[in-house]
Amino acid sequence: MGFVQSVVKRIRAKILLSEPGRVHISAARQQELIIGRKGFWAELRAEGNLAAGQGTLVIFCVFRNTGNQDVHTMTCEKILSGISICSGRRRGDRMKIEEKYMEAARRLHQSSPVVDAHLDLAGELYFRVINGEKNPLRTHYLNHLREAGFNLIVSSVYLRDDQLPEGGLRAALDQISVLQEAVDQNEEFFLVRSAGDLNRVLSEDRIGILLYMEGLDCIGTDLRLLRILRELGVRGASLTWSRRNALANGCCKAGQRQQIPGGLSPEGKAAVEELERLSMFLDVSHLNDDGFADVCRIAKKPFIATHSNSQSVFFNYRNLSDGQMKELGSRGGMMGLNGCDLIVGCMEGEDPLEMLCRHVEHEASLIGIDKVGLGLDFCDSYTETEPKYPNGNTIEYHDCLGNHSQVPKLTAALLQRGMEEEAVKKVIGGNWIRYFREVLTFPMAE
């Protein structure tokens, strides 16, 4: 993951400004791109293998408005077709949060449900335990979650490439086992398997953990195993992470820029039906566009994107287009706001808080405030503890907000930008509680 770091060469690009802060590269030739638009000119600095004409190309674009010292830094994405979309912010703009909004945010977090619909918790705990840590859930998470008043964490069971295919099922079961042990060790936590469990977590002010599979690589095409996973407490699944498996094709990883074609396999289509039959939720984050379209044709129940943002705010294949969001929203699905900088789009100086707010506000305006929640996907803690791949010695940090204790800052930012308290309460947890309560209430179909 991550961008190629070596600077290869500078390029120049013709650009058209369609609106402030957004750029479309209209003519992208390998070596020579011309710049211009009424008094604007820009010098672009590219990172990536330009000569190869493919792969990720990050272009640092310094605008110089003639006669004006304004300097903007933008991150652009060059796609092979020559069409690129970029978003950018003036460097240095930072939201200053007034204390009264922070106070209101802290109050809301302690008095209303707070939910994170995506955390690679089971995988992280597994690696920490095999590295010798005794109670990593308590050490690394309890205080942060308590400080921000979290009531429910949706933990993925995420498998790395080196655990697949043969070791996948064993690795998944190991993660589930370690997570259950961690919950047993800490009375503040509770494994949520039913709507009753969810209500209990809320009334007893405990922290619920809801398990789901991030990708079903570990079952191959053996859909019978879904029922066993359900018995173990797994209540949802995405068909695939950002990779191809026997059921579906993933979209490319967040740090890459490549359209990946190919819809669901016949077994993948059957998996959608089986998940619905078992009343397990279906997550479409990481699914490619063809797969998303197939899900729309097959799914009869609402499906969700636990940790994806809006392509209109920041173009990335991990994010959803407006059309996809409308489709998901019209079927009663939900979106969880991702807090990874590669997906938020705040790698190059954009204010993370403002970008996060823009995603929430755009999603709410398009599909309604009742369909938006958090799915923060904080990975830094996981990344620190996972085994390193060969040549993967440097750890890249990507969490926009640092950790869960910082989430009230986002809440305060939404309030300061004018969102009503009732709406903010829905975003930080109320909507997910409603959605999961419904999913967990359904019995298995005969």
Ligand SMILES: [Zn+2]
């Ligand atoms: Zn993910």
